[in-house]
Amino acid sequence: MRTEENCPQHGGAADPPDRPGRRRVLQAGLALGAAAAVTLAPVAFAAATEGEQTRVITGHLPTGAPDFVYLPVEVPPGVREIAVSYSYDRPAVPPGTPGNSCDIGVFDERGTGLGGPGFRGWSGGFRTSFAVSRGEATPGYLPGPVQPGTWHVVLGPYQVAPQGMDYRVEVTLRFGDAGGEFTPSYPAERARGRGRAWYRGDCHLHTVHSDGRRLPAEVAAGARAAGLDFIVSTDHNTPSSHGVWGPLAGPDLLIVTGEEVTTRNGHWLALGIGPGEWLDWRYRSRDDAYPRFARQVHRAGGLVVPAHPYCPYVACQWKFGYEEADAVEVWNGPWTYDDESAVDSWDSRLAEAVRHGRPWLPAMGNSDAHSAPQVIGLPHNVVLADDLTRADVLAGLRAGRSWIAESAGIGLAFTATGQGRRAGIGEQLTVPGGAPVDVRLEVSGVPGGTVRFITDEGQLHQESLPASGGGTATWRTTASLAGYVRAEVRHPRADGSPGQGNTMGADLPWGPMAALTNPILLKIAG
Numbered sequence: 046m047r048t049e050e051n052c053p054q055h056g057g058a059a060d061p062p063d064r065p066g067r068r069r070v071l072q073a074g075l076a077l078g079a080a081a082a083v084t085l086a087p088v089a090f091a092a093a094t095e096g097e098q099t100r101v102i103t104g105h106l107p108t109g110a111p112d113f114v115y116l117p118v119e120v121p122p123g124v125r126e127i128a129v130s131y132s133y134d135r136p137a138v139p140p141g142t143p144g145n146s147c148d149i150g151v152f153d154e155r156g157t158g159l160g161g162p163g164f165r166g167w168s169g170g171f172r173t174s175f176a177v178s179r180g181e182a183t184p185g186y187l188p189g190p191v192q193p194g195t196w197h198v199v200l201g202p203y204q205v206a207p208q209g210m211d212y213r214v215e216v217t218l219r220f221g222d223a224g225g226e227f228t229p230s231y232p233a234e235r236a237r238g239r240g241r242a243w244y245r246g247d248c249h250l251h252t253v254h255s256d257g258r259r260l261p262a263e264v265a266a267g268a269r270a271a272g273l274d275f276i277v278s279t280d281h282n283t284p285s286s287h288g289v290w291g292p293l294a295g296p297d298l299l300i301v302t303g304e305e306v307t308t309r310n311g312h313w314l315a316l317g318i319g320p321g322e323w324l325d326w327r328y329r330s331r332d333d334a335y336p337r338f339a340r341q342v343h344r345a346g347g348l349v350v351p352a353h354p355y356c357p358y359v360a361c362q363w364k365f366g367y368e369e370a371d372a373v374e375v376w377n378g379p380w381t382y383d384d385e386s387a388v389d390s391w392d393s394r395l396a397e398a399v400r401h402g403r404p405w406l407p408a409m410g411n412s413d414a415h416s417a418p419q420v421i422g423l424p425h426n427v428v429l430a431d432d433l434t435r436a437d438v439l440a441g442l443r444a445g446r447s448w449i450a451e452s453a454g455i456g457l458a459f460t461a462t463g464q465g466r467r468a469g470i471g472e473q474l475t476v477p478g479g480a481p482v483d484v485r486l487e488v489s490g491v492p493g494g495t496v497r498f499i500t501d502e503g504q505l506h507q508e509s510l511p512a513s514g515g516g517t518a519t520w521r522t523t524a525s526l527a528g529y530v531r532a533e534v535r536h537p538r539a540d541g542s543p544g545q546g547n548t549m550g551a552d553l554p555w556g557p558m559a560a561l562t563n564p565i566l567l568k569i570a571g
Contacts, residue, residue: 082327083110087117087195090218094123097219106202106210112309113327114200115157118216122193126219127151129198130174133212143359145210146170148201150282151177151186154194159334160325160341163197165189167282169307170203171256179223184254185283188227204359229288231320236275237296238433245453246275246438247425248316249305249352249374249411255280258416265293265300267414271422272453275299275438277316281307287320301435305352306338310364312356314374314411317347317439330364339369348439350374350409354390355383367394367406371443376410376424380451380557388561392531395564396501399528407445407471407563424451424558429470445471448562455490459532461565463524473566478525482567486532489515491559493537500527510534522567529564 150167166186175183251257294300328334354363375387398405410424428441463482468474492514498506506520536556
């Protein structure tokens with residue numbers, strides 16, 4: 046491992062190219078193991094009243110490097126802006142071998158403690174540079190005073206090639222008047238609703254404040270164009286977009302603040318956290334830190350939702366279990382095989398929970414849209430809420446009073462009736478065990494589709510929709526035969542035969558998902 050510091054560009058004296066003990070600090074940190082963090086020796090700057098100073102730090106990380114490498118920067122008084130750029134090499138690797146990938150962020154003088162107040166921004170691997178000052182900051186970073194003390198630039202070597210990773214970090218401090226203060230404009234917690242009604246919303250969206258390419262204004266416009274009533278802002282690992290959503294919300298669009306927490310053992314959505322609230326992601330499942338941050342979300346009245354649990358990419362597959370979760374994202378973007386796996390696993394957990402009389406975990410679906418051509422609202426949640434407010438929408442999702450739609454062009458109504466009683470999605474119908482229960486699904490917008498009724502015994506009814514795309518499917522059962530019933534509406538096969546195919550393979554007897562409901566529970570009276 047090597048490090049070096051070059052001469053400043055403007056003013057000040059160059060620090061020694063390799064401070065005594067620097068290599069020992071690095072080696073000691075690396076010896077802690079792959080999950081550990083390592084802190085380098087500090088980089089110092091001379092005090093000044095104007096101009097700027099730059100230091101350049103280079104180094105090498107071997108395969109098996111810690112998850113996070115902290116570069117301390119001693120910030121003197123009088124700094125109005127800290128600017129950082131970085132790069133790393135990308136040597137050729139054999140097919141199937143991960144190449145180099147490195148994230149970056151920064152913590153201020155308040156420290157790097159897990160969940161602490163020092164967080165000032167994260168851009169992952171999406172940007173090669175950022176700047177922070179009192180009045181403004183690069184998207185993904187938080188504006189605010191640049192106070193004197195020890196700041197930390199954080200490298201996150203996400204993947205390291207067999208050859209290791211050579212990195213270069215350039216830190217520039219600019220001196221002078223700090224300028225005006227940034228004033229956030231958070232979105233309102235209420236929009237103009239229709240009272241108790243079904244509301245459509247996408248709860249997993251990204252902007253330029255993380256790795257998306259859409260501006261917040263473009264996301265809001267896309268949500269309106271998709272016929273959505275609400276969205277949740279879930280940029281990766283940062284709340285920096287929260288303070289710009291205010292003017293973009295309105296009577297017709299509720300915007301809820303959130304975060305996608307991207308750990309090395311899976312991603313999860315923190316939905317409905319307080320404006321400006323931040324959730325830490327610097328832990329693995331073996332660290333036992335996840336429950337602490339799940340509790341933080343729950344204290345704010347928000348939801349914890351594991352995201353795309355079967356995503357095949359590195360660090361995306363869910364490893365934390367579901368005890369702290371309020372729902373699970375079983376459908377993420379256009380329908381694929383990992384969504385099939387997520388729905389199958391969710392259904393197995395649902396059957397087990399109902400069988401043992403335990404609380405069950407609702408299903409959600411979201412677009413996870415980052416940029417064009419990814420479609421905002423494909424899919425989205427249709428939730429029964431008392432009104433179009435943050436609290437009411439979250440309550441409906443938490444209770445499972447929701448279904449998932451591929452687009453606003455799909456309509457659905459799902460009920461079960463028996464003994465003069467009626468229950469809808471996410472509700473419970475209590476009847477004598479042998480009493481007839483009539484299940485009814487009304488669908489529109491899925492030409493030639495397939496309706497499936499699925500219980501804890503598996504699929505027990507299937508029928509095709511007409512070419513018009515609208516129709517009603519009915520089925521009779523009893524509470525002694527089915528502990529719950531849920532509905533799926535599938536597109537036809539790719540070859541066009543009704544209800545018989547899939548763009549993912551001709552071996553499946555139906556096509557990709559068009560709509561998916563949470564269950565109606567059937568309970569035996571007495």
